[in-house]
Amino acid sequence: MSLKVVIIGGGSSYTPEILEGLIERQPTLPVSEIVLVDVEAGKEKVATICQLGNRMIEEAGAAIELTWTLDRRSALKGADFVSTQIRVGGLAARAQDERIPLKHGMIGQETNGAGGIMKAFRTIPVLMEVAKEVQELCPDAWMINFTNPAGIVTEALLNHSAHKKVIGVCNIPFNMRHSTAELLQVPPEDVWIQFIGLNHFVFGDKVYVSGEDRTEDVFQKLLSKEFDYSPANIMPLDWSETFIQSARLLPNPYHQYYFQSEKVLEKDLKAYEENGTRAEVVQALEESLFDLYKQESLREKPKELEQRGGAFYSQVACSLMDSIYNNKEDIQTVNTWNHGTIPDLPYDAVIEANCVITKNGPKPIAIGEIPAPMRGMIQNMKAMEELVIKASMSGDYKDAYNAFLVNPLIQDEKKAKVVLDELLEAHEDYLPQFKR
Ligand code: G6P
Ligand code: MN
Numbered sequence: 001m002s003l004k005v006v007i008i009g010g011g012s013s014y015t016p017e018i019l020e021g022l023i024e025r026q027p028t029l030p031v032s033e034i035v036l037v038d039v040e041a042g043k044e045k046v047a048t049i050c051q052l053g054n055r056m057i058e059e060a061g062a063a064i065e066l067t068w069t070l071d072r073r074s075a076l077k078g079a080d081f082v083s084t085q086i087r088v089g090g091l092a093a094r095a096q097d098e099r100i101p102l103k104h105g106m107i108g109q110e111t112n113g114a115g116g117i118m119k120a121f122r123t124i125p126v127l128m129e130v131a132k133e134v135q136e137l138c139p140d141a142w143m144i145n146f147t148n149p150a151g152i153v154t155e156a157l158l159n160h161s162a163h164k165k166v167i168g169v170c171n172i173p174f175n176m177r178h179s180t181a182e183l184l185q186v187p188p189e190d191v192w193i194q195f196i197g198l199n200h201f202v203f204g205d206k207v208y209v210s211g212e213d214r215t216e217d218v219f220q221k222l223l224s225k226e227f228d229y230s231p232a233n234i235m236p237l238d239w240s241e242t243f244i245q246s247a248r249l250l251p252n253p254y255h256q257y258y259f260q261s262e263k264v265l266e267k268d269l270k271a272y273e274e275n276g277t278r279a280e281v282v283q284a285l286e287e288s289l290f291d292l293y294k295q296e297s298l299r300e301k302p303k304e305l306e307q308r309g310g311a312f313y314s315q316v317a318c319s320l321m322d323s324i325y326n327n328k329e330d331i332q333t334v335n336t337w338n339h340g341t342i343p344d345l346p347y348d349a350v351i352e353a354n355c356v357i358t359k360n361g362p363k364p365i366a367i368g369e370i371p372a373p374m375r376g377m378i379q380n381m382k383a384m385e386e387l388v389i390k391a392s393m394s395g396d397y398k399d400a401y402n403a404f405l406v407n408p409l410i411q412d413e414k415k416a417k418v419v420l421d422e423l424l425e426a427h428e429d430y431l432p433q434f435k436r
Helices: 015-025 040-060 072-076 090-103 113-137 148-158 171-186 215-223 241-247 252-260 261-273 277-292 302-308 311-324 372-394 397-406 412-425
Strands: 004-006 031-037 065-069 081-084 142-143 166-168 189-197 201-207 331-335 349-360 361-364
Touching: 004 015, 004 072, 015 031, 015 040, 015 252, 015 311, 031 040, 031 072, 040 189, 040 361, 065 072, 072 261, 081 113, 081 311, 090 189, 090 261, 090 412, 113 142, 113 148, 113 372, 113 397, 113 412, 142 148, 142 201, 142 311, 148 201, 148 331, 148 349, 148 372, 166 331, 171 201, 171 215, 171 277, 171 331, 189 331, 189 349, 189 372, 201 215, 201 252, 201 277, 201 372, 215 241, 241 372, 252 261, 277 302, 311 349, 331 361, 372 397, 397 412
Parallel strands: 004 031, 004 081, 031 065, 081 142, 142 166
Antiparallel strands: 189 201, 331 349, 349 361
16 A cells, blocks of 8 residues: 655645655655645745655655645545645735734734634635545545644534545644653653643643653643743743642643733734744744755755744654554544533534544544633633634624634724724735625
8 A cells, every 4th residue: 555645735844844754654654655735826835845855755765756736636636645734825914913913902823813813714715625625536535734723724624524534733732742751751652641622722631651640740840940842933831830720730832822911912012013923033934944945955854944833743744644544543632523522512613632543533532521710711712713613604794703702812892893804904815705
């Protein structure tokens, strides 16, 4: 058996990572064909990535045929895995998602608050189209989605497209597990974090090492700042003892947006006024990455890629493909249907959960009720996500406004309208469903 992997958004600067992962896994995951797909605007980038990828393949002596195309339909034929890592509107659109809310004194971020909602509005229709093609052209393929907001996008696809083999992934649970392992000086395979919640809103409920409860140790290390699992795009963790000891849940770095809003806003406003928001930082980083990628002498994934927040995402993707293909039945943290795993969230909601990975997909492990301190917040976030999906599909202004209203980073009914209107206008070209 030889496998075909199609990467939608193959011109992403992250792609060398997933290529490296697929090359390394050749002994257990026999991928013989990889096709990078992109759109006209990404043509030059995808060609550069393809050349670098072929040098990496040659260097490793792997038998993989790597090509690129702008013809998505032809690429999808015969695919076994389709990874989706697109950014509709590119980094310029991300900059608007960050800058417009900030201009009105709100947190502007690519997956949280108004920016995250707009990213979903731009992305969901495009990925619905991709899922439709996957269903038609390679119905047995697994779609592995990285595109943010990954949890929301995955729920939209699972509940509204005909293709049901869709899994959402993120590097945050991976980072949390691996940093915990490093800190406790144990192998990552021995660390079990009981995750509960949603993508970019997931908590660690308990931490076990080979069955031994080490939760308190981890809390202590977090408080003594020995511990930081925040990705490059978010400031280092800084939680108070009162927060940790009262909530008794291990937060993820994105929780700062909700529970340290003032501090985050202050920092982001400073960036907005001075040296640019994250999108602008990433734009510069991307330019230097692509300069590197173009160098003929580069034959591996460069270390510099670790400056991106999503570093290591490909380890998540590749181990997922490996476990599906080999029916490994190991446990990985992915975004999938709740289906009763957390009884106080809707049955068809997508959650980020520990799952047994089988050839029939992820099977979430029952968790039970959400601990009281965060139940309301998680339910509120899920309600917001549902409204976002509804609006993405309907293109109805009122639906969009409702999503804004429920989002804890927006709320103010008048400002919500101002920011929504401005964002809808700024992204008009990428929001055909909202055209009136
Ligand atoms: C984290 C998140 C990813 C996100 C990335 C942003 O790792 O889990 O979902 O894409 O950060 O990183 P960037 O370098 O684009 O700011
Ligand atoms: Mn993520």
